[in-house]
Amino acid sequence: MRSRVILVNLLVPVLAYIAWDQIETRALARRIAAIAARGEPTTADAIPAGGDTPERYQAARVYAAAAEHARALPQEITFRLPRLDVDSLAAPVNLDELERTYPPHAPALQLIDQAAALDFNGFGDLAPDVPDALPVTLAQLAALRADVFSARGDGDAAARSLIACAGLWRTAPRAAFGRQQISSRILASLRILFRHTSPSPAALAGLQQALAAHPDADDLVTDTQVRRARFLDEIGAPRRSLREAVVRRVMRPWIARSNREQLDMFEKALGIAAQPWPQKLAAAREIERTYADAFRAPPRRGLFARQTAPPGIAFAGLGLRSA
Numbered sequence: 001m002r003s004r005v006i007l008v009n010l011l012v013p014v015l016a017y018i019a020w021d022q023i024e025t026r027a028l029a030r031r032i033a034a035i036a037a038r039g040e041p042t043t044a045d046a047i048p049a050g051g052d053t054p055e056r057y058q059a060a061r062v063y064a065a066a067a068e069h070a071r072a073l074p075q076e077i078t079f080r081l082p083r084l085d086v087d088s089l090a091a092p093v094n095l096d097e098l099e100r101t102y103p104p105h106a107p108a109l110q111l112i113d114q115a116a117a118l119d120f121n122g123f124g125d126l127a128p129d130v131p132d133a134l135p136v137t138l139a140q141l142a143a144l145r146a147d148v149f150s151a152r153g154d155g156d157a158a159a160r161s162l163i164a165c166a167g168l169w170r171t172a173p174r175a176a177f178g179r180q181q182i183s184s185r186i187l188a189s190l191r192i193l194f195r196h197t198s199p200s201p202a203a204l205a206g207l208q209q210a211l212a213a214h215p216d217a218d219d220l221v222t223d224t225q226v227r228r229a230r231f232l233d234e235i236g237a238p239r240r241s242l243r244e245a246v247v248r249r250v251m252r253p254w255i256a257r258s259n260r261e262q263l264d265m266f267e268k269a270l271g272i273a274a275q276p277w278p279q280k281l282a283a284a285r286e287i288e289r290t291y292a293d294a295f296r297a298p299p300r301r302g303l304f305a306r307q308t309a310p311p312g313i314a315f316a317g318l319g320l321r322s323a
Contacts, residue, residue: 050124
């Protein structure tokens with residue numbers, strides 16, 4: 001009798017754990033199925049981007065090559081870029097020295113000139129690891145080249161350089177801070193262009209067309225859906241070690257519940273992204289206050305901490321003020 005009681009006491013928590021595991025994993029599966037049923041991506045592989053046509057493949061290849069050139073630049077060269085102003089009275093610049101340090105015919109600039117005329121739809125699998133900062137660096141190089149051309153009175157060459165700079169806007173991630181940096185830098189160069197030169201009508205028409213290609217709307221909803229698809233890919237990916245796989249299996253119901261809560265947060269983030277302006281900005285500020293500590297927290301360490309995403313991950317990439 002005593003052994004039976006012991007056996008029952010052991011079996012009850014085991015059976016309860018198994019039942020909890022089934023409840024949580026099925027609930028998570030239903031949540032993912034509901035996302036798919038709405039036609040929204042549940043894996044990054046379902047996101048159309050990259051070389052789906054020969055021209056787009058060529059553009060991605062050229063931009064990726066330009067990014068590699070930018071990656072190889074010395075840090076002191078890229079560090080100075082945002083601070084260089086050919087019209088600065090506080091820190092006058094030497095145009096000859098600028099051209100020696102930042103040659104107008106550098107390989108990276110020749111490549112972005114070539115890619116500007118091509119249709120582009122993302123890097124896809126061709127160069128999935130292009131860091132977000134590299135398109136900004138390339139844009140700063142193109143804008144500085146335009147500024148030097150403007151200061152020397154060559155308005156058409158400056159306009160062509162700004163066309164290449166405007167094309168780089170496409171390569172920055174959706175709703176990312178990089179797009180805002182590129183747009184702001186173009187505006188600064190336009191000021192310098194019209195202060196020093198009078199480009200030809202054909203050059204102005206080309207520049208107008210390049211700038212008009214930027215959509216007059218934010219794509220925060222699409223960006224949030226893409227980040228959620230990548231989150232789903234990450235939680236479904238094989239573990240890096242046997243130890244981690246065992247821990248994940250033991251913790252599966254708790255992890256499934258945590259992931260379901262993260263999907264709830266993504267739904268809230270999508271709701272914010274879909275709101276009109278300026279309501280979405282007010283909602284984002286409230287989220288920032290709610291998750292301020294989580295956003296400032298250092299990366300979590302340890303085997304158990306790595307099994308779930310930190311709180312607020314769904315909101316961290318909204319980039320509302322930049323949009």
